[in-house]
Amino acid sequence: MDKLVYTAMTGARHILDQQATTANNLANATTNGFRAQLDTFRAVPVVAEGLPTRTFVVGNTVGADYRAGPIETTGRPLDVAVRGEGWLAVQSTDGSEAYTRAGGLKISENGLLQTSGGLTLQGENGPIAVPPNMEVNIAADGTVSGIDTSQTQPGPANVLGRIKLVNPPTAGLVRGDDGLFRQTSGEVAQADQGVRLADGCLEGSNVNPVDAMVSMIALARSFDTQMSLLKNAENNAAKASQILALN
Template sequence: MDKLIYTAMTGAKHTALRQDIVANNLANLSTNGFRAEMAAFRTAPLVGPGLPTRAYAVESTPGADLSVGALQQTGRELDIAVQGRGWLAVQAANGQERYTRNGHLVVNNEGVLATANGQVLLGEAGPIAIPADQQISIADEGTVTATPLTGAKNNAVVLGRLKLVNPDDQQLQRMPDGLFQLRSGQAADADRAVRIASGYLESSNVNAVDQLVQMISAARQFETNLKLIQLAQQNSQKGDQLLAQTG
């Protein structure tokens, strides 16, 4: 009887974790460049004395859906979207290099190009400083150019080139902050074949209908596991009653 209770209990616990993952995906339905997190159940055997027949359910996150989202035109000069495969390199809060598809850019308080979430955008030579009173344009290969708002318009200055990378999907892992990094922890090499579209943003690749179906399915699985726990409890009570009568 304890086998049924333990299996149902772990099933309920990890089904609740799946609901959290699906809820996070739905919450990021409108987050630019967001990649939906995938989840899967697996069975793991218990190891130890007297436990060879017991197994428990485990919810795992094997990765993320890395399919490309739709491009939406904004006309804003500091909005960029990676065309096809590739990533923008940014500096995370811990100083490590990580990768994103969210190209909604701003100039932060330090005067460098950054994402709207606060991560400093990296160029091939490091962060890109943006001078004041300049019109910024970003070419499709990632070159950032500044043109004076006053005076001669032909005095354009190249400020740097964005670091665009395109590692193999199997080398990437999602981090808790939603950014990606190489599983090795190293920085990826720049790939000059990656192209961007200026004046566009990439939408989230979350499929709302699919996620809602998964949410309903997870809720039903959770209810089923709770019913199995209740059934095991009822069976145990019945067994105790029979033993009391025969005793």
């Protein structure tokens, strides 16, 4: 069998991987705080007898696009968006600390401040509990305060806690299967006092739907090219079999 089959196969396989990544990005084009996934590949020459005229395609790096998404004003007090670089610290389902940019918050039935997906938001001193009948306000530095609305004369605001805001180097972050980011070292990031929030706002996805659609079309054409190479290899093998049969 011609070695072209193997080289074309590796190209087609990784094109399918890229298509899956692009499709996932396109599906999350409206997900708040989503960071587009990036797949990079490289061509490696086949080391064998003769000239290195063939190459294999191998996966190189899987990363994320950390550019900020557009900020939309909602006017909802529990909606926050990170200005510039930084992350919100949350407690993932396995109990570990993870990081997200999705700032649509809510108050759970137990009075804990959580993300819209039900993950408990981490405060600098643990989870932030909100007592009943509290009108919550979130400051730019992450300080959560509340005013008791059950009284006829509202009193002063009470500080309930401070959201843990972190800004670890993006080179040391990795996206998990749950869509949350963690440090590759496994360590917990320290709170960064320089991270700022915008209240009453949400950050959108940084996926450009037009670019994603163009990428899908280009990948489909590249996949067709790889299939054409496999067809040519099949035809070459058939012609060679005919010649050998004549001999």
